[in-house]
Amino acid sequence: MTLDFGLMLDKMPEILSGLWVTLWMWVVSTILGAALGFLVATARRYGPAAVNWFLKLCVEILRGTPFLVQLFLLYFGGPFVGLRLEPVPAGLIGLTIYASAYFSEIFRAGFQAVPRGHVEAAECVGLSRTQILRRIIAPEMTMLVLPQCVNMAIILIKETAILSIITVPEMTMVIGAIGSQQYAFVDAMFLLAIFYWVLVEICGFLGRLAEARLSKFRFAVS
Amino acid sequence: MSFRLFELMLWAAGYTVVLSAISIAIGLIIGLLVCAAKLSSARALSLPATLFISFFRGVPLLVQLLLIYNLLPAVGIMVPSVVAAVVGLSLCTAAYQAENLRGGFNSVPRGLIEAADMVGLSPWQQLTRIRAPIALRLTLPALVNEAILILKASSLVSVVGVIELTRMAQNLAASTYKPLLFYAVAGGFYLVICWTVAGGGALAERLTKAGRA
Amino acid sequence: MNKRFLMKAALGLSLALGLPLAAHAEETLAKVKAAGVMKVGTETAFAPFDFIDETGAHVGLNVDMFEEIGKELGVKIEWVTLPWDGVLPGLEAGQFDMVAGPATITKARVERYRFTVPIAEATVALLKQASDDSIQKPEDIAGKLVGAGKATAQLAQVQEYGKTLEGGVETREYVGFNEAYADLAAGRIVAVANSLPNIAYVAQQQPDTFAVVKPAFGQPSYFGFIGTKKPDDASLMDAVDAAILKMKKDGRMEKMQEKWFGTTFDTPDTVPEPKV
Numbered sequence: 001m002t003l004d005f006g007l008m009l010d011k012m013p014e015i016l017s018g019l020w021v022t023l024w025m026w027v028v029s030t031i032l033g034a035a036l037g038f039l040v041a042t043a044r045r046y047g048p049a050a051v052n053w054f055l056k057l058c059v060e061i062l063r064g065t066p067f068l069v070q071l072f073l074l075y076f077g078g079p080f081v082g083l084r085l086e087p088v089p090a091g092l093i094g095l096t097i098y099a100s101a102y103f104s105e106i107f108r109a110g111f112q113a114v115p116r117g118h119v120e121a122a123e124c125v126g127l128s129r130t131q132i133l134r135r136i137i138a139p140e141m142t143m144l145v146l147p148q149c150v151n152m153a154i155i156l157i158k159e160t161a162i163l164s165i166i167t168v169p170e171m172t173m174v175i176g177a178i179g180s181q182q183y184a185f186v187d188a189m190f191l192l193a194i195f196y197w198v199l200v201e202i203c204g205f206l207g208r209l210a211e212a213r214l215s216k217f218r219f220a221v222s
Numbered sequence: 223m224s225f226r227l228f229e230l231m232l233w234a235a236g237y238t239v240v241l242s243a244i245s246i247a248i249g250l251i252i253g254l255l256v257c258a259a260k261l262s263s264a265r266a267l268s269l270p271a272t273l274f275i276s277f278f279r280g281v282p283l284l285v286q287l288l289l290i291y292n293l294l295p296a297v298g299i300m301v302p303s304v305v306a307a308v309v310g311l312s313l314c315t316a317a318y319q320a321e322n323l324r325g326g327f328n329s330v331p332r333g334l335i336e337a338a339d340m341v342g343l344s345p346w347q348q349l350t351r352i353r354a355p356i357a358l359r360l361t362l363p364a365l366v367n368e369a370i371l372i373l374k375a376s377s378l379v380s381v382v383g384v385i386e387l388t389r390m391a392q393n394l395a396a397s398t399y400k401p402l403l404f405y406a407v408a409g410g411f412y413l414v415i416c417w418t419v420a421g422g423g424a425l426a427e428r429l430t431k432a433g434r435a
Numbered sequence: 436m437n438k439r440f441l442m443k444a445a446l447g448l449s450l451a452l453g454l455p456l457a458a459h460a461e462e463t464l465a466k467v468k469a470a471g472v473m474k475v476g477t478e479t480a481f482a483p484f485d486f487i488d489e490t491g492a493h494v495g496l497n498v499d500m501f502e503e504i505g506k507e508l509g510v511k512i513e514w515v516t517l518p519w520d521g522v523l524p525g526l527e528a529g530q531f532d533m534v535a536g537p538a539t540i541t542k543a544r545v546e547r548y549r550f551t552v553p554i555a556e557a558t559v560a561l562l563k564q565a566s567d568d569s570i571q572k573p574e575d576i577a578g579k580l581v582g583a584g585k586a587t588a589q590l591a592q593v594q595e596y597g598k599t600l601e602g603g604v605e606t607r608e609y610v611g612f613n614e615a616y617a618d619l620a621a622g623r624i625v626a627v628a629n630s631l632p633n634i635a636y637v638a639q640q641q642p643d644t645f646a647v648v649k650p651a652f653g654q655p656s657y658f659g660f661i662g663t664k665k666p667d668d669a670s671l672m673d674a675v676d677a678a679i680l681k682m683k684k685d686g687r688m689e690k691m692q693e694k695w696f697g698t699t700f701d702t703p704d705t706v707p708e709p710k711v
Contacts, residue, residue, distance in 0.1 A: 302515070
């Protein structure tokens with residue numbers, strides 16, 4: 001039950017391609033998820049009550065069900081309603097939609113935390129609604145929500161492992177396959193665990209760095 | 223869907239709830255120990271606790287489960303899949319609960335501890351009568367949140383062969399060729415369970431004024 | 436818990452470094468008989484050998500055969516079900532006494548495991564969409580995307596076969612064959628490579644959706660149940676072999692094959708030299 005590191009080297013192109021798939025799917029789904037989440041949060045705050053109500057229901061459904069079940073529904077259920085997605089797009093869309101629900105809640109809390117006084121002051125000096133959103137609320141919120149966004153990004157790295165179940169060729173899929181081919185499943189999983197651990201720690205470290213840099217603006221909202 | 227299949231799904235949903243509840247309870251106990259170790263001034267205790275928290279929060283649960291499931295027998299611990307699943311879920315939630323509890327303990331107002339000192343409570347009495355109850359009350363909302371996370375995360379134990387809600391849906395989707403129906407029903411069950419827990423948590427918070435010191 | 440983590444870390448390292456783990460010796464047949472229970476690992480996504488039927492019950496040739504094997508040995512069967520890529524690692528880890536599966540008897544596996552005498556034919560063929568006219572013979576999959584189960588002999592064979600075709604064959608590896616069938620029905624892949632008894636059953640269950648591509652492209656091969664080569668397990672495997680041969684002789688096996696496949700197979704009484 002030992003991994004043959006010589007064989008592992010032979011498999012390097014596969015491992016690197018798995019790493020690449022994990023990384024790009026993570027980055028793209030995080031960015032798209034955050035953008036979609038921001039739209040949802042904005043629509044819920046400034047849109048009509050019916051829109052708010054509908055989006056709230058969607059968000060609660062997404063937050064109340066496991067990602068794996070959402071993914072199965074999209075990937076295996078989709079073809080029955082004419083939505084036939086390949087594994088990679090299905091994974092990307094699934095992860096983005098899943099992420100957007102959580103991001104929208106982070107931003108919603110962010111909106112609520114921006115002091116009313118700042119918005120009123122901006123209204124007084126005659127800024128338009130979009131200007132207030134862009135110049136006042138967005139920058140102040142960025143700082144407030146940054147830690148939670150980093151946290152969500154970390155959750156999403158880990159969720160990418162689930163994509164292996166619908167045959168997306170990312171790290172877990174690639175390393176798992178190598179492990180079972182070489183009858184060294186435990187070693188392979190151990191390597192994989194260390195890989196994610198390092199990735200998550202790096203992400204957390206960068207997040208704390210960004211927070212420290214931004215914290216000089218903290219007085220603006222406290 | 224026939225009544226027999228609905229019954230199977232219902233049974234599997236119950237299994238998911240029991241599995242999650244056991245894992246959360248064990249996780250709370252381990253979490254308390256890890257939290258105590260982490261808050262300890264002895265580095266020999268706090269360093270392993272830090273590593274524990276970092277590892278179990280840094281590795282996808284799917285990978286943890288596959289690792290634990292295959293590792294336990296390799297070290298001579300023969301357990302059924304479901305035990306491996308509970309061990310995996312418990313260790314994972316323990317790491318998160320330890321951090322939540324640490325936040326709770328750190329938020330116990332200093333004044334209360336000073337007051338307890340003044341009236342002559344021993345450190346142990348302070349812990350059991352003052353600090354722990356307040357910290358637990360402070361972390362109740364986080365605990366409810368964690369319970370919901372674990373309920374959803376338990377769907378992953380299907381990969382080590384435990385037949386819970388997700389695995390049952392997978393099996394029945396395959397044998398009836400109706401994936402849309404069974405995954406939607408599974409999703410519906412998860413929603414009902416999670417919303418019930420969230421509602422119950424909110425009620426408990428209101429009754430105990432939890433979340434406040 | 437700290438200790439457990441450290442132990443785990445140390446263990447992972449020792450595994451990575453290839454240090455042997457201490458194994459405690461105990462004769463398996465005696466252990467199984469004393470417990471009155473034999474643990475059998477399997478995957479419930481391999482119809483008609485092993486699957487969950489539309490009432491949610493665990494059924495198939497495996498269930499019937501092990502029922503009889505259990506009677507011969509005087510023990511109850513306890514099923515441990517896993518995705519296939521976890522079944523053989525589970526056997527090596529000692530999670531169960533043997534594996535049902537069944538698994539194709541291959542050169543690579545014979546090196547590592549002990550097979551029971553064959554229980555059915557395993558020659559690999561292709562399943563396609565019934566409406567797909569572009570695939571009439573196995574060679575027509577050249578340059579197309581074909582699915583199979585992860586860590587299966589059928590996957591290895593279709594990959595080998597692909598090398599002989601102009602344009603090769605692209606493969607996609609699924610956690611289980613059920614997911615591969617679902618993707619074939621959805622049109623994400625053009626064919627699924629699996630053993631003839633399996634896909635014949637699937638095509639018979641869903642004649643509007645699936646069809647078998649004839650002839651089988653694989654080398655003739657057989658299915659057997661699997662145990663380890665550990666000396667402790669030898670007596671158990673001998674006993675299971677004896678039980679299967681007895682069932683072959685008294686006609687029980689034929690009846691089961693008839694029930695699940697609608698046909699019977701002529702299988703050798705010993706593990707044949709694998710061609711794949």
